[in-house]
Amino acid sequence: MFSSSRPWPALPAFLLLLVFFLFPVARMLAFSLEGGTLDWYAKALGEGLYLRVMWNTFEIALLVTACCLLLGYPVGFLMATTTPFWATLGFIFVLLPLWTSVLVRTYAWMVLLGRNGVINRTLMESGLTSDPIPMLHNFSGVLIGMVHVLLPYMVLPVYGAVRRVDPSVVAAAAGLGASTGRIFWRVYLPLTLNGIFAGSVLVFVLSLGFFITPALLGGGRVMMIAVLIEQQVREALNWPFAAALSAVLLAATLVVYAVAQRLGGQEARS
Amino acid sequence: MTRSPGRRLLAATVGVIYFFLMLPLLVVFPISLSSAPYLQFPPPGLSWQWYERYLDDPQWIDATWRSITVGCGTAALALLLGVPLAFSLVRGRFRGRALVDRLALAPMIVPTIILSVSVYGIFAKLKLIGTWYGLVLAHTVLALPFVVLVLSAGLRDFDRALEQAAEGLGASRWRTLARVTLPLLRPSLVSAGLLAFISSFDELVVALFLAGTNMTLPKKMFDNILMEIDPTIAAVSVIQILLVSIVLVLIGRFGRGLRDSAR
Amino acid sequence: MERLDAEEGVSDSASSELLIEGVTKRFGEVVALDGVSLKVARGELLTILGPSGSGKTTLLKVVAGFETPDAGSVRAGDSDITALPPARRDIGMVFQNYALFPHLTVHGNVAFPLEMRNVPRAEIERRVAEALATVELDGYGQRLPRQLSGGQQQRVALARAIVFNPRLLLLDEPFGALDRKLRETMQLEVRRLQRKLGLTTIFITHDQEEALVLSDRIAVMNRGTIQQVATTTEIYERPANDFVADFVGESNLFHGSVSAPGEVTVDGGRRIAVPPGTAVGQRVGLLMRPERFASDGANRFAGAVVESVYLGTAFKLRLACDDGMELLVRQPARGPLPVPGARLEVAIDPDAIHVFQ
Numbered sequence: 031m032f033s034s035s036r037p038w039p040a041l042p043a044f045l046l047l048l049v050f051f052l053f054p055v056a057r058m059l060a061f062s063l064e065g066g067t068l069d070w071y072a073k074a075l076g077e078g079l080y081l082r083v084m085w086n087t088f089e090i091a092l093l094v095t096a097c098c099l100l101l102g103y104p105v106g107f108l109m110a111t112t113t114p115f116w117a118t119l120g121f122i123f124v125l126l127p128l129w130t131s132v133l134v135r136t137y138a139w140m141v142l143l144g145r146n147g148v149i150n151r152t153l154m155e156s157g158l159t160s161d162p163i164p165m166l167h168n169f170s171g172v173l174i175g176m177v178h179v180l181l182p183y184m185v186l187p188v189y190g191a192v193r194r195v196d197p198s199v200v201a202a203a204a205g206l207g208a209s210t211g212r213i214f215w216r217v218y219l220p221l222t223l224n225g226i227f228a229g230s231v232l233v234f235v236l237s238l239g240f241f242i243t244p245a246l247l248g249g250g251r252v253m254m255i256a257v258l259i260e261q262q263v264r265e266a267l268n269w270p271f272a273a274a275l276s277a278v279l280l281a282a283t284l285v286v287y288a289v290a291q292r293l294g295g296q297e298a299r300s
Numbered sequence: 301m302t303r304s305p306g307r308r309l310l311a312a313t314v315g316v317i318y319f320f321l322m323l324p325l326l327v328v329f330p331i332s333l334s335s336a337p338y339l340q341f342p343p344p345g346l347s348w349q350w351y352e353r354y355l356d357d358p359q360w361i362d363a364t365w366r367s368i369t370v371g372c373g374t375a376a377l378a379l380l381l382g383v384p385l386a387f388s389l390v391r392g393r394f395r396g397r398a399l400v401d402r403l404a405l406a407p408m409i410v411p412t413i414i415l416s417v418s419v420y421g422i423f424a425k426l427k428l429i430g431t432w433y434g435l436v437l438a439h440t441v442l443a444l445p446f447v448v449l450v451l452s453a454g455l456r457d458f459d460r461a462l463e464q465a466a467e468g469l470g471a472s473r474w475r476t477l478a479r480v481t482l483p484l485l486r487p488s489l490v491s492a493g494l495l496a497f498i499s500s501f502d503e504l505v506v507a508l509f510l511a512g513t514n515m516t517l518p519k520k521m522f523d524n525i526l527m528e529i530d531p532t533i534a535a536v537s538v539i540q541i542l543l544v545s546i547v548l549v550l551i552g553r554f555g556r557g558l559r560d561s562a563r
Numbered sequence: 564m565e566r567l568d569a570e571e572g573v574s575d576s577a578s579s580e581l582l583i584e585g586v587t588k589r590f591g592e593v594v595a596l597d598g599v600s601l602k603v604a605r606g607e608l609l610t611i612l613g614p615s616g617s618g619k620t621t622l623l624k625v626v627a628g629f630e631t632p633d634a635g636s637v638r639a640g641d642s643d644i645t646a647l648p649p650a651r652r653d654i655g656m657v658f659q660n661y662a663l664f665p666h667l668t669v670h671g672n673v674a675f676p677l678e679m680r681n682v683p684r685a686e687i688e689r690r691v692a693e694a695l696a697t698v699e700l701d702g703y704g705q706r707l708p709r710q711l712s713g714g715q716q717q718r719v720a721l722a723r724a725i726v727f728n729p730r731l732l733l734l735d736e737p738f739g740a741l742d743r744k745l746r747e748t749m750q751l752e753v754r755r756l757q758r759k760l761g762l763t764t765i766f767i768t769h770d771q772e773e774a775l776v777l778s779d780r781i782a783v784m785n786r787g788t789i790q791q792v793a794t795t796t797e798i799y800e801r802p803a804n805d806f807v808a809d810f811v812g813e814s815n816l817f818h819g820s821v822s823a824p825g826e827v828t829v830d831g832g833r834r835i836a837v838p839p840g841t842a843v844g845q846r847v848g849l850l851m852r853p854e855r856f857a858s859d860g861a862n863r864f865a866g867a868v869v870e871s872v873y874l875g876t877a878f879k880l881r882l883a884c885d886d887g888m889e890l891l892v893r894q895p896a897r898g899p900l901p902v903p904g905a906r907l908e909v910a911i912d913p914d915a916i917h918v919f920q
Contacts, residue, residue, distance in 0.1 A: 044385075047441065054418035054419045126545065129547070130540065134521075137533055137537060138537065146339075210307075239413055242505065242522075263509075280411065459660075461658060465656070465664075468650070468652075468654065468656045469650075469656075469675055
């Protein structure tokens with residue numbers, strides 16, 4: 031059934047993707063070549079202001095990925111090596127935020143991180159601090175918000191990778207005298223490298239294109255590429271420039287994926 | 301595993317991280333029930349006022365209905381197009397199959413902001429801004445990869461001997477599809493449909509550009525947040541969290557485990 | 564369904580004879596079937612026996628319609644079904660993995676082929692009940708396949724395959740997944756059912772014991788060709804070539820040439836008295852079945868026991884004869900088991916030896 035050489039069943043979907051995906055994106059990117067020159071690219075990559083935005087985006091993405099790795103690996107590891115009950119509970123704690131709207135989560139962080147927000151009020155009223163800590167509308171707020179949204183994307187691949195480690199290998203290592211710490215460093219870590227890799231690539235690429243969280247939690251002070259693109263389209267109405275920025279973002283995304291495929295190709299598919 | 305001190309430390313650390321993950325979700329609940337007229341924590345008393353505000357405001361209700369309509373439309377269209385696509389990709393042997401495979405998953409790879417802006421450009425020309433069916437089309441593009449991934453996994457695990465048996469017993473190709481293949485794929489279909497619905501219901505970025513003045517729920521929330529941190533939004537957030545929980549339970553019950561797709 | 568005939572033989576079933584002529588099927592470089600021809604009489608149970616890779620499953624798929632042959636034809640009764648899709652061939656099939664629809668009850672599974680043929684509801688109920696009764700699963704209608712044991716599932720598969728009066732029944736190694744005792748029970752059940760319904764049946768297996776128990780005739784296949792088609796007795800006692808002789812049952816196989824009427828000189832020098840009838844000088848093969856050796860006979864062999872195995876009902880012994888020949892001997896288990904090194908004398912008469920070319 032459908033194993034013939036006729037691709038007809040795929041046709042409707044293909045047409046949709048062609049008309050409402052490929053064509054619009056291609057058309058959009060073509061705007062960046064307005065006037066037949068690469069001027070807009072020169073502006074995007076040359077002018078200090080915008081270069082800083084690119085660099086900013088890149089930095090944040092790197093930082094977010096590192097934090098997600100540091101926080102996400104323990105979670106994935108524990109979930110994969112514990113009893114089914116605790117594992118299910120863990121899944122709830124990870125999946126519920128994942129599927130809750132980013133907007134809801136970002137709003138909640140605004141409530142939590144504001145000068146008069148939950149965290150500051152709690153800290154001041156319990157006497158731990160005397161002044162509110164500025165966590166909103168700045169870099170830290172965006173960092174916290176993004177890590178929160180992207181953490182599950184690190185946990186799930188790590189979970190999968192740890193699950194696939196053969197328990198008899200661990201038992202063998204223990205039998206040969208390895209301490210728990212040693213077992214972790216010499217057995218688990220190397221064997222779950224592809225899960226770490228997959229999760230990191232995913233988180234990094236998603237961070238590059240992030241919009242909602244920087245827009246709301248950054249308060250206009252933390253500029254990432256996606257926010258810039260939106261501004262250029264909605265406020266400045268500068269389509270060619272927005273197109274050039276989009277092209278750069280897309281190129282960066284594809285490059286990261288391509289490199290990841292190349293490196294990850296040697297390991298088993300996650 | 302033995303309760304070694306290292307293990308306990310791990311469990312404690314992970315517990316804190318779980319708390320971090322759930323904190324935002326937990327915080328909106330008390331805020332939404334606050335009796336104070338503005339954002340205040342801890343809330344001085346309990347009241348349903350923000351829920352009432354939400355239910356009484358025709359704009360909020362309109363936006364909600366819009367999101368539900370668009371969500372259902374997206375789920376329906378994504379399944380209608382994505383199921384045959386998945387069949388072709390898993391079982392077909394035509395030239396260019398690898399290319400179509402890449403194309404089907406491409407919307408997940410391309411940053412949403414780029415997609416939103418691009419489609420906005422086209423829709424402006426086609427006068428589709430502000431229409432619910434225009435939004436359905438755009439959201440379907442985003443939902444297709446989910447449908448394809450879930451259905452493909454289900455198809456790969458499918459025992460084709462069952463289809464052969466059906467054919468041997470006298471069933472035509474279409475009857476086999478209707479009486480054997482699709483019923484057995486139901487868990488995957490349920491999961492795919494629900495995922496498509498949720499992805500559309502929560503979606504903001506595309507809606508930001510395409511909804512115009514006919515807002516979806518996320519867009520209205522976004523606008524509100526930009527203007528003021530109104531506790532009504534907390535009430536809406538709670539409703540959204542509950543909705544997602546229900547959907548997750550439904551997937552767990554009737555759908556194919558999300559755990560499988562995590563592999 | 565048909566009236567129940569107490570006697571064997573063809574009842575007034577809808578069964579037809581099957582004629583396979585010159586069927587060839589290639590998969591790239593590999594020739595799976597090479598000009599296979601076979602005729603299955605109406606109401607007969609024919610077993611296709613062969614090792615894996617012999618082409619028997621491919622032949623089954625051609626008959627069922629899941630593969631189209633590159634050459635040759637398949638006829639059922641008067642109609643040429645070579646190009647007909649499986650759904651229209653009216654053939655009942657039982658697979659090794661049962662292929663029961665997991666989302667339907669036992670009743671749903673058995674009713675399926677009748678629903679596909681738009682049989683009226685009342686008639687469906689009647690025939691499903693009959694079919695379930697025939698396989699002794701009355702009352703199991705509302706169970707789901709996963710609630711049944713392997714043997715029960717196989718019986719549901721059988722019921723499903725016969726409920727629509729097929730003209731032919733195909734079974735592809737259906738008992739492979741069952742344990743020994745259950746397998747034997749099912750073999751007898753299939754036999755009984757097949758006889759009662761007078762269904763033309765093809766049974767595929769690699770298990771030669773199973774073939775011997777079930778069949779009217781056996782077709783031995785190897786490497787895409789039919790090596791021999793004959794009754795079970797013929798196949799066992801008068802195999803046509805080395806392959807059949809070796810594949811079916813245990814054997815002592817030797818080659819040599821006819822040195823005189825009624826005598827063959829085996830490669831190695833030993834002369835053996837055989838039934839006359841082959842021309843002198845002809846190259847032949849000799850088959851001596853291990854259980855045909857006796858204490859007395861025209862051909863005597865003496866030697867030392869190399870290996871001995873106790874089988875409960877028999878002894879299986881490997882004998883290294885003084886003249887260099889090695890024999891596999893089966894004796895009823897009487898007395899102590901001969902130990903390796905012990906001397907043994909056996910003999911065999913000419914009419915217990917099979918000569919072939």
